[in-house]
Amino acid sequence: MNQLNLFPSRTVAWYMARMFLSRTLAVLFMLVLVLQTLDLLSESGKVLAYPGNGNAEIWRYVGLRTPQIIARFLPFSVLLGTIITLSTLNQNSEIVSLKAAGLSAHQVLAPLIVAALGVAAVSFIFNERIVTRATATLAQWEDVDFGPIPIDRGDRTNVWVRDADDLIRVGQVRGRGDAAVLNDITVYERGNGSLRTLLNVPRAVRDGAGWRGDNATRFDVDSGTSTRLGRVRFAEGVRPDQFALATVNADGMSFMGLSEAIDDLDAAGRPTAALEGGLWHKLSGPLSSILMPLLGAVAAFGIARSGKLFVRAVIGMALGFAYFVADNFALAMGNLGAYPPFLAAWAPFLLFLLIGEAVLIRTEE
Incomplete structure (x- = not known):
């Protein structure tokens, strides 16, 4: 044969x-x-x-x-x-x-x-x-x-986002898009690979291309002093959807859905x-x-x-x-x-x- x-x-x-x-x-x-x-x-x-x-x-x-x-x-x-x-x-x-x-x-x-x-x-x-x-x-x-499974209204907790060399931690994110509200924010401001200051903002909302918050304080790591700043703008260019990213379960997502989630997480500076x-x-x-x-x-x-x-x-x-x-x-x-x-x-x-x-x-x- x-x-x-x-x-x-x-x-x-x-x-x-x-x-x-x-x-x-x-x-x-x-x-x-x-x-x-x-x-x-x-x-x-x-x-x-x-x-x-x-x-x-x-x-x-x-x-x-x-x-x-x-x-x-x-x-x-x-x-x-x-x-x-x-x-x-x-x-x-x-x-x-x-x-x-x-x-x-x-x-x-x-x-x-x-x-x-x-x-x-x-x-x-x-x-x-x-x-x-x-x-x-x-x-x-x-x-x-x-x-009973609760309805997912878009709230997220303990979200981390990278902004250039800085790291941003948000205790809670409520809402989506430009209506998103950030609570308990800590911005780890870094320079030359080392931590310089910590910016703490109790609450922030979307303001143009960045975020605006009141009653902010900044802690200087080198001097060990804390300064009250009042209203501040931060995270210029960080999109609301980057804060809306939750923990991704690869087994619970389709191939295309997981691929898109990986792209979003990578843009947010999170490991993928x-x-x-x-x-x-x-x-x-x-x-x-x-x-x-x-x-x-x-x-x-x-x-x-x-x-x-x-x-x-x-x-x-x-x-x-x-x-x-x-x-x-x-x-x-x-x-x-x-x-x-x-x-x-x-x-x-x-x-x-x-x-x-x-x-x-x-x-x-």
Whole structure:
């Protein structure tokens, strides 16, 4: 058969893809059922602890938590679905027949990889449309101890903004746009990399391109003296939307929404490395499904009756688990600033892509 044709037989390709998808969905269903039950056992007490909560709130929690579990364990389900599919084909000597017909290892795996690509696309859309909304809502609900979620009127607390070399801390921001009111403001005025003075303003409103406040005082760090200034203008060029930025939850925002939030935070002078890693992981996370057929391919080849099929399946699972560990480790290092955001999100994917290809070529090609 032509070694350059990934699908020499359309019938065989559909047969393998259907088998792979059915087993992946079956594994995912069982995992979600078990994990959701365990999670509900640990969290139901907290949900019911709020006065008035009952069965409706329990089912609401299940509806919000289930999408998170699906998104997290879908790549793992793809790995197990791959191993089960390939082990079954190997045990029934179907892999041997395919290779005897002239198919290479990559041609045997091609239907699974293409099906996994479809799973990755569905996973991305599912994350964007459902998981992010469920995560944001559940986070808000947990913040109020599973009570009524208050209406977000735009109030923010403990907001930090950078203005050139100066840092501005606002205790509370009320309102939006030019109607925003700042309360409990401290401006850390710096020069040559060191703190010079602290400007304290109880309340400030928008005034042209800057902000105006009364009853201000300035503390001089070098002399240790405090001076009353009365009315002052400060933060020229700092926009109201920079003060309206709240703590951004990468898991609770869509790809485009998170990208815009990162741009706003960067303009406000706030660190964005961890969020940039989360942004790239919104792409690399779903695409990890494509790796699973490659990492689990070790279970497809070798003679089943040699007694090593189980060992091969365990090796495939070990490679998949190693990827998940490396992925979480890289994201943690990215959040700490030890890895660049792009590297934290993509390095494990590229590394295990090379490992999977090396193992496959070394052993079968």
